[in-house]
Amino acid sequence: MAGQKESTILEWVILLGLTACAIALCEVIGLTQMWEDCVVYTVVVFTVVLRALRSEWGQKEFWESLALVFTGHMVVVLVVLLELPPRRFGIPKLLLVPIGGMEFVFIAGIVKKRMALLRLQRRDHEP
Numbered sequence: 001m002a003g004q005k006e007s008t009i010l011e012w013v014i015l016l017g018l019t020a021c022a023i024a025l026c027e028v029i030g031l032t033q034m035w036e037d038c039v040v041y042t043v044v045v046f047t048v049v050l051r052a053l054r055s056e057w058g059q060k061e062f063w064e065s066l067a068l069v070f071t072g073h074m075v076v077v078l079v080v081l082l083e084l085p086p087r088r089f090g091i092p093k094l095l096l097v098p099i100g101g102m103e104f105v106f107i108a109g110i111v112k113k114r115m116a117l118l119r120l121q122r123r124d125h126e127p
Helices: 002-029 032-053 060-083 093-125
Strands: none
Touching: 002 093, 032 060, 032 093, 060 093
16 A cells, blocks of 8 residues: 555656646746647646556557557647637636546547557457
8 A cells, every 4th residue: 555655646746747847848938828738738638648558658559559649639739729819828727627637538548449459450460
């Protein structure tokens, strides 16, 4: 139980650390609040996905699937961001929480499903 608690604390430290680094980098670069919100949102969502699917890290199919999903995520985020009217305080933060949770479940499901499909395809092509 103690090891599990330490792991959970470490996960929170990593998540908060990466989020803080993303915010600091956005501030240094000088991004607007909306762009900063999208960068931080992306970092948080994909950090959670990476942690949740940690057992899959050693598989090539995982990284291929994650790269494809990340690319799709970025395209959607850019389209949405360009369509939103400029706002002084960026995107409403309370809106990002449920959207991030839904996107996490969606991404994790797509990655797992695509990994299974790639495994089947590779297994079928093996002599």
